[in-house]
Amino acid sequence: MRETFRAITRSQAWRSVFRHGLPLSNRTRAEAVFYNFFLHVHPAKVRRRSLKFTYTWGLGGLSAGLFIVLVASGALLMLYYRPSVQQAYGDMKDLQFVVSSGQFLRNMHRWAAHAMVAMVFLHMLRVFYTGSYRPPKEFNWVIGVVLFVFTVLLSYTGYLLPWDQLAYWGISVGTNMARSVPFGLGERISFLLLGGNIVGENALVRFYVLHCFVLPVAAMVLMGIHFWRVRKDGGV
Amino acid sequence: MSADFRAEKNPDAGAVPKRVAFIKGRTAARVRKEDEDLVMTVPHLVVREAIAFMAMVIVLALLSLFFNAPLEWIANPEHTPNPAKAPWYFLGLQELLHYFPPIVAGVILPALAVIALIVIPYFRVNVKREGLWESSRRRNLIGVCAVAGILSVLLFLYNVYAMLIPTLIVAAVMVTPAFVRRQGRILLWLGSRPLSWWIMTWFVIVVVVLTAIGTLFRGPEWSWTWPWKEIY
Numbered sequence: 001m002r003e004t005f006r007a008i009t010r011s012q013a014w015r016s017v018f019r020h021g022l023p024l025s026n027r028t029r030a031e032a033v034f035y036n037f038f039l040h041v042h043p044a045k046v047r048r049r050s051l052k053f054t055y056t057w058g059l060g061g062l063s064a065g066l067f068i069v070l071v072a073s074g075a076l077l078m079l080y081y082r083p084s085v086q087q088a089y090g091d092m093k094d095l096q097f098v099v100s101s102g103q104f105l106r107n108m109h110r111w112a113a114h115a116m117v118a119m120v121f122l123h124m125l126r127v128f129y130t131g132s133y134r135p136p137k138e139f140n141w142v143i144g145v146v147l148f149v150f151t152v153l154l155s156y157t158g159y160l161l162p163w164d165q166l167a168y169w170g171i172s173v174g175t176n177m178a179r180s181v182p183f184g185l186g187e188r189i190s191f192l193l194l195g196g197n198i199v200g201e202n203a204l205v206r207f208y209v210l211h212c213f214v215l216p217v218a219a220m221v222l223m224g225i226h227f228w229r230v231r232k233d234g235g236v
Numbered sequence: 237m238s239a240d241f242r243a244e245k246n247p248d249a250g251a252v253p254k255r256v257a258f259i260k261g262r263t264a265a266r267v268r269k270e271d272e273d274l275v276m277t278v279p280h281l282v283v284r285e286a287i288a289f290m291a292m293v294i295v296l297a298l299l300s301l302f303f304n305a306p307l308e309w310i311a312n313p314e315h316t317p318n319p320a321k322a323p324w325y326f327l328g329l330q331e332l333l334h335y336f337p338p339i340v341a342g343v344i345l346p347a348l349a350v351i352a353l354i355v356i357p358y359f360r361v362n363v364k365r366e367g368l369w370e371s372s373r374r375r376n377l378i379g380v381c382a383v384a385g386i387l388s389v390l391l392f393l394y395n396v397y398a399m400l401i402p403t404l405i406v407a408a409v410m411v412t413p414a415f416v417r418r419q420g421r422i423l424l425w426l427g428s429r430p431l432s433w434w435i436m437t438w439f440v441i442v443v444v445v446l447t448a449i450g451t452l453f454r455g456p457e458w459s460w461t462w463p464w465k466e467i468y
């Protein structure tokens with residue numbers, strides 16, 4: 001068993017994929033980081049101090065983890081959901097009562113979304129109270145603030161999609177607030193967002209596109225920059 | 237062998253922005269003591285990340301098994317629920333809307349908050365992270381009392397008790413170390429907090445209080461409703 005496993009990890013096929021052997025020596029451990037696309041956001045070595053759980057509380061990493069959960073569960077929800085006034089609510093009912101594990105899927109997506117808003121806020125507090133925004137990390141803090149705004153917007157645009165009373169009036173209250181931006185700008189912003197003066201078919205499609213494409217892509221790009229900056233600014 | 241160079245530590249980032257080492261003689265520079273204790277990312281960090289992620293997914297899955305996401309009746313533009321509430325993270329703002337005109341509560345205050353957050357790292361007062369009462373005690377005391385006083389009067393005039401009470405409490409705790417002679421550990425610690433710390437702490441407390449009131453304590457017509465009676 002053990003020998004077979006060893007043989008596999010030494011085979012050319014394995015090598016061609018992973019380019020390194022098992023992480024048994026410090027050398028192969030370092031290689032495991034920089035030959036791996038997903039791990040190379042990390043340096044090969046990290047400070048022991050920054051590993052202490054009560055320093056970061058894992059909050060940034062868990063925010064990213066929640067984002068992954070949201071993308072995965074969201075993609076599955078998209079298979080059953082159609083963004084039209086005729087169908088949206090019925091599709092939610094189908095998810096709850098017809099689709100296997102549909103309710104569970106919806107729950108995962110909903111609770112992860114709420115958790116992410118809170119998690120990102122807490123991460124911001126951690127960064128503040130450890131003073132980790134100070135030079136050279138100041139710009140990464142700014143990227144973080146933008147990420148926080150995007151997180152809230154993602155959650156908010158998703159809120160309309162079930163097209164129930166909660167969704168409809170929650171969005172109406174919010175877009176009415178946007179209307180109060182002065183110089184007629186508010187009216188325009190809200191018109192642009194809703195595709196009209198009321199929350200209707202156009203608003204649903206716009207929120208859907210923002211929620212499922214524009215905002216997640218923008219957030220992913222920003223997260224990429226954020227993680228890259230964490231490294232370039234000298235690590236946590 | 238005597239040291240070729242000496243690294244000095246100075247907590248004041250403003251006075252010593254960079255560390256400069258002068259290397260005498262022909263020997264290569266050598267750092268005697270690693271000031272950072274490094275460990276391999278694989279396994280130390282990656283294993284922790286994997287465990288944290290899996291634990292989080294388990295918690296989420298349990299939550300999702302036992303609590304269902306809400307789904308009310310189909311949207312009906314003719315029938316406005318009372319109260320009509322935004323999602324919880326906007327209820328702090330909606331609570332403000334109860335006190336201030338929409339332009340203040342919905343635009344100016346949130347915009348100010350975001351701008352304030354963005355400029356935090358560039359607003360380099362007190363780089364030394366000196367406590368408020370360590371030097372220039374009198375000046376700081378007058379400043380803090382003036383700002384807190386003006387803010388409190390404004391909040392009082394608009395009847396924003398939900399912000400006034402936290403503001404007064406924070407201000408009181410803030411100035412206490414300036415007056416007490418014999419300080420225990422907590423007071424010493426509070427006294428050594430810089431101004432930015434106080435502003436952020438005040439901000440967070442206000443945000444939490446407003447959001448909690450908007451979420452749990454507001455019912456029809458945005459009237460005060462105890463959460464054990466009903467949560468809207």
Ligand code: HEM
Nearest residue numbers: 056060061063064120124132140141144145147148235236
């Ligand atoms: C989608 C949202 C976000 C994600 C996924 C994210 C992720 C991360 C991760 C994984 C780290 C590494 C350290 C850690 O885990 O704490 C980090 C560090 C950092 N984050 Fe975020 N973050 C987000 C939002 C924010 C926000 C809202 C801020 C501040 C306004 C921020 C500012 C920073 C800064 C300055 C660092 C460097 C901290 C240090 O070096 O100690 N981030 N972030």
